[in-house]
Amino acid sequence: MREPNAVDFWRGIALITIFINHIPGNVFQNYTYSQYGISDAAELFVFLAGWSIGIATRGRDGVPEPAGRTVLRLLSRMVEVYRAQLVITAMALAMLAGAALYLDNPLLVEWHNAGPIFSDPIQATVGWVTLLHQLGFFNILPLYVVLLGLAPAFVLLSRVHLGLAVGLSALLYAVSLVFEINIPSWPVEGHWFFNPLCWQLLLVLGFAAHEWRRSSERFLAWRRRLMPLGIVIVIVGAVLSWFNLRPDPLAVPEPRLLFIFDKSYLSPARLVHFLGVMLAFQAVFGLIQPRARWLTRQLAGLGRNSLAVFSVGSVASLGAQLIRFWTGGGFATDVFVVGCGLASLSFTAWFVEWRSRSPRPSSAA
């Protein structure tokens, strides 16, 4: 297994943050960084996914792997993520239905947009399997599926010209924002919670940042120089978030998505805030690692196995929500459910790596 590095470390932080924030109302939620800024862990997760694509599509010697191999690699990852999404959604539905039966509470089958799957199963089954119907909090992997589908185009284009790939990505982002283009949800009216046409920019930026870091001294110099700007952005974001200040979406000029704070479309304010966070915290891993080796090992372990950890985290956070509902919540419950959840994330990371180390009889057969 690779040594702890900044990417895995931050991805571990993002995974824990997402897990805790997906148990709304729990006491630890107030201590995640999402509460102190305009952007949140979702941006971090997608940006780092792009960065990882940069790492994965080059050999150990740093030479880009053949195009066909890159395409197959990304598409097979897409299939893997899609499979994970189906599995965790099916588990979530069974958990909601099971809890509804056990607690004799029909409200639970309505939770997190699950209602149509039970009340309108013919359409909704098509909907959730095609990712057009997403449960609340189970909407990041569908985004990731589409991003991985788009990724080969950007990666191959970047081999012609990296600036061209970023430019095209930015153009797609801008057009989607201005014309409010998003993938529709179905059978329920509305749109995807995470608009892939906008969020792809963050993936491409993550990929490009990795490429620039390898090849450009100027990128590294500017990254250091802009750190104070990043700190200012983080402070401004914290103040806006603390006082709940944000533009009024009915008062801003058209095209309004350019001006409001909107998660679905990754509005520019969120993007700028996130880039500020990246600049401000770029040196943190180097400071923490020598001082807290156990912690960095744990977090990097989560990050290395992000898909499995994310999947278990999604199911665990729903379980935690059901337990909080059943028991009525409270500090002790929160400590218990979050503690168990974190332990299960850590176990998952260990287990996946143990399994990949151990000989598997089934594959030998």
Next chain:
Amino acid sequence: MALSLSPSLLGGVSLALVSGLALSVQAQSTTPPPAQSQPAQVQPAQSQTAPSQPAPSQPAPSQPAPSQPALAEIPALQATAPGPDAPDPSLSPECRVPGSKLYTLAKLKAVKKALREHRAVQVLTIGSNSGGLGTAATYPVRLEDALTRSLPDIEVTVESRGVSGEIAFGAAERLRNQVAEIEPDLVVWQVGGNDALARVDIEDFSQSLAETVAWIKSHGIDVVLVDPQYTASLAKDDYYRQFVQAIQKVAEHEQVPLVQRYEAMRYLAGRAISALKGGDTAQSGAGFRLADLGYRCMAEHVTRAITVSLLQPDVAPVSKASPVPAN
């Protein structure tokens, strides 16, 4: 034009609105309404009639409405004015609940303005779109049908959006963006389900809800709130009851109509139990059937709250159909 002339699902009593909400009320009847109901004089015994605010050049409230259309006229509104404590006969039998258990009323200025201007009314529903198991139409479609029947000369379009997450943690923000995207005249918001299940702090929830409702209203958009469902297993859950009451308080404070789904379903559940005449009331699945009934009735119940709210006078302060009995 000024009269409700055709029998409708909401029939029973028809109440025609002319400009300034001058109205005529027909005698309440349990028999089907006549095919061509004529404008009738106001019945003194009628328990709830909306006061009028006559415009100059408009007829006196109790007079039969003129047959010629007037420019400033509100199109015919098909609604009844039931007694608050008797099951509302205009509702279909399975959904029949007294007005006092079904809604608290407030003015709907934006919708009324749209009616006066004879333009289409755009409604945005927020929350579940279930119309009940095995029903042909979803709730938004049923709501559009029911509103179109009640406002026969007006085009009503209903758009719907689900909401992921909790009002207290970001969902209110997304809701603002959805409202800005659609810019409706009226938002019908099934509120609180996610927050109640997540057991968020009731204060935090109330504050977010009040802020969001105030924001929607500040942009000249009407709001109707629909509180969460009743189910027997939560009947003794103090948190849940307080939660429902918190929504009532916000509706009252912000002066928006509230569809008391919790109260209405509790009433329907009680009726179902008494119908069993001491049989096995705890039969399995009863809660699920009630929840299903709740969805079947929601479009009717919401329509009822809207049409009766439209009868609210423009000048008088917010009023309730009747005092809501304490739990």
